[in-house]
Amino acid sequence: SSDNSQWALHALSLPSAWPMTKGRATIAYLDSGLVTAHEDLASNFRAHLSRNVTFSGPGSRVTNNLEDEHYVPESSTNYPGHGTHVAGIIAATNDNGLGISGSCPKCSLIAVKDSDPSTDGFVNSIDFAIAAGVQVINFSGELFDNPCLVPATDPRPWCKALGRAREAGISIIAAAGNRAGFGTGAFTLPPAPANSEGVIAVVLVAGAFV
Numbered sequence: 001s002s003d004n005s006q007w008a009l010h011a012l013s014l015p016s017a018w019p020m021t022k023g024r025a026t027i028a029y030l031d032s033g034l035v036t037a038h039e040d041l042a043s044n045f046r047a048h049l050s051r052n053v054t055f056s057g058p059g060s061r062v063t064n065n066l067e068d069e070h071y072v073p074e075s076s077t078n079y080p081g082h083g084t085h086v087a088g089i090i091a092a093t094n095d096n097g098l099g100i101s102g103s104c105p106k107c108s109l110i111a112v113k114d115s116d117p118s119t120d121g122f123v124n125s126i127d128f129a130i131a132a133g134v135q136v137i138n139f140s141g142e143l144f145d146n147p148c149l150v151p152a153t154d155p156r157p158w159c160k161a162l163g164r165a166r167e168a169g170i171s172i173i174a175a176a177g178n179r180a181g182f183g184t185g186a187f188t189l190p191p192a193p194a195n196s197e198g199v200i201a202v203v204l205v206a207g208a209f210v
Helices: 007-011 082-091 119-132 157-167
Strands: 026-031 108-113 136-139 171-175 199-202
Touching: 026 082, 026 119, 082 108, 108 119, 119 136, 119 157, 157 171
Parallel strands: 026 108, 026 136, 136 171, 171 199
Antiparallel strands: none
């Protein structure tokens, strides 16, 4: 894939870094799964290390079913594609004449699928990623809870899980605005876990990354 039309890569100066490295990290992305046969992701996707941790709500709960499924709260309708979209932004192969270039086109991708995410599912996903030995965790979603500011003393399980990931030396990245209208009205603050201690929050504002 060519990066010439992808303004975001140039906004982050990523093509300038690629002559030195295109990445070596193993990244776990916590999302709705993946179109596992996607031609622009196949070379970086590590199916044998991936896992479906879905345990409640609609959607497949078979451990090795990693296909993209996304169910909105209180809905039995499947809206697939979010996980595959996120995976492509992270680590789609570049210079192959296909699709797009990912930010880290030589990084390894582990899919941790939860097709009906909740705080319990988040804990399971984090613990699986820690056990898999990843260097980075990406969560392009939100938890409907207050921020986790002191993982060492906060009793909430998902907050403790963040603390375990940090103790393991894992960088945690989360979406700071995962819905339309962020920054206006009711959406003036980033959602959890992006608003929590030790989490790198990413948001797109007026065409520029912050």
